[in-house]
Amino acid sequence: MSTKNWPLWEVFVRSKNGLEHRHCGSLHAADEDMALENARDVYTRRSEGVSIWVVESKHITASNPENNGEMFEPAQDKVYRHPTFYDLPDEVKHM
Amino acid sequence: MSEEQIKSLEKQFEARIARDEKIEPKDWMPEKYRKTHIRQMSQHAHSEIVGMLPEGNWITRAPSLRRKVALLAKVQDEAGHGLYLYSATETLGISREEMYEQLHTGKAKYSSIFNYPTITWADMGAIGWLVDGAAIINQVPLCNTSYGPYARAMIRVCKEESFHQRQGYEIMIKLANGTPEQKEMAQDALNRWWWPSLMMLGPTDAESIHTEQSMKWKLKRKSNDDLRQQFIDQTVPQAELIGLTIPDPDLKWNEERKSYDFGAIDWDEFWQVVKGHGPMNKVRMKARVDAWENGKWVRDAAMAHAEKKQERKEKQAV
Numbered sequence A: 001m002s003t004k005n006w007p008l009w010e011v012f013v014r015s016k017n018g019l020e021h022r023h024c025g026s027l028h029a030a031d032e033d034m035a036l037e038n039a040r041d042v043y044t045r046r047s048e049g050v051s052i053w054v055v056e057s058k059h060i061t062a063s064n065p066e067n068n069g070e071m072f073e074p075a076q077d078k079v080y081r082h083p084t085f086y087d088l089p090d091e092v093k094h095m
Numbered sequence B: 001m002s003e004e005q006i007k008s009l010e011k012q013f014e015a016r017i018a019r020d021e022k023i024e025p026k027d028w029m030p031e032k033y034r035k036t037h038i039r040q041m042s043q044h045a046h047s048e049i050v051g052m053l054p055e056g057n058w059i060t061r062a063p064s065l066r067r068k069v070a071l072l073a074k075v076q077d078e079a080g081h082g083l084y085l086y087s088a089t090e091t092l093g094i095s096r097e098e099m100y101e102q103l104h105t106g107k108a109k110y111s112s113i114f115n116y117p118t119i120t121w122a123d124m125g126a127i128g129w130l131v132d133g134a135a136i137i138n139q140v141p142l143c144n145t146s147y148g149p150y151a152r153a154m155i156r157v158c159k160e161e162s163f164h165q166r167q168g169y170e171i172m173i174k175l176a177n178g179t180p181e182q183k184e185m186a187q188d189a190l191n192r193w194w195w196p197s198l199m200m201l202g203p204t205d206a207e208s209i210h211t212e213q214s215m216k217w218k219l220k221r222k223s224n225d226d227l228r229q230q231f232i233d234q235t236v237p238q239a240e241l242i243g244l245t246i247p248d249p250d251l252k253w254n255e256e257r258k259s260y261d262f263g264a265i266d267w268d269e270f271w272q273v274v275k276g277h278g279p280m281n282k283v284r285m286k287a288r289v290d291a292w293e294n295g296k297w298v299r300d301a302a303m304a305h306a307e308k309k310q311e312r313k314e315k316q317a318v
Helices: A032-043 A065-075 B003-018 B031-050 B052-059 B065-090 B096-104 B122-144 B148-176 B180-200 B211-216 B224-241 B267-277 B281-294 B296-317
Strands: A008-014 A021-028 A051-056 B252-254 B259-261
Touching (some): A021 A032, A021 A051, A032 A051, A032 B065, B031 B052, B031 B065, B031 B281, B052 B122, B052 B281, B065 B096, B065 B122, B122 B180, B122 B224, B148 B180, B180 B267, B267 B281, B281 B296
Antiparallel strands (some): A008 A021, A008 A051
């Protein structure tokens, strides 16, 4: 008999059409069908969702905050990616 | 890591919290921060789960369908809150099974209030009104705590809990305006739940060993005594409004402090219950352990079924 514990799943809920799915928590379930049903009961008891994604937590690859420097700092000195970097004469109103 | 490096990381860490930055699961954190959060968050989760038992006792005997659906929804919310909190705690690197193990062996605590029996229907009113009332006072400041997953779970919990207190108070209003026997039943429930509810907000500041560190980490924003005073000041007028009497002969409005003075709390009783000698400690724990052990075959069968389904899928794919 297997004594394996139920794996962990991450739950993403779309609150209404037009909005993205958002991570709202995790839960344990034996398989994907049970994960969806449990997610409905745990995270949408008050109509918080119109669509649910579940994914087994082990399939998520996350960046490591210790590497945040090399990961995200290169974007910080690229001010020319923002519209405010460019000089315009005051006469130009909408651009 | 050298001791010096750890010291410097700790300093940066404390500075982040002081700046109101949130700490997320994969961030570096001092071991003590991790341990304290595992302790408090799992204790909180256990309280939600054990907290279903005293009320579950009355679901089948609710006096009307309206009361029954409300109580059922409340108990279901408590299961949900326990699950949010368990999953938030797991982000700190402890498994669900380890947490259950700690609860079942008595290593982890849960709120002492759930070790009192629910002997009449009025207890459902008193629990919603007083116990959830005290819990909300405790929980609202936690929506701003420094650990991200805990703060997010608490925001959901607080949003959902506001109906819990109202449904309890409504039960009390109804009973207090009913027959003399019903009013007496409501007063009796208030008499029994009042002092345990005050104790639920924790030992006095002088005795509370974790307060200072917890304040620094924003695990606590107000001291136990301040929370208790807040609870008393808000609850006394609610009792007066429905004609019930708070069972404390020393309770008196203090015009100077703009607060109620109140009588001495029997802390011996509190510590007795915390140590496992309350009226229902053994019954509560037995119910949890039985549920876990008797459910084992179901968990195993579900897992075996999932594995079989997966194998079949893989075979078809070949």
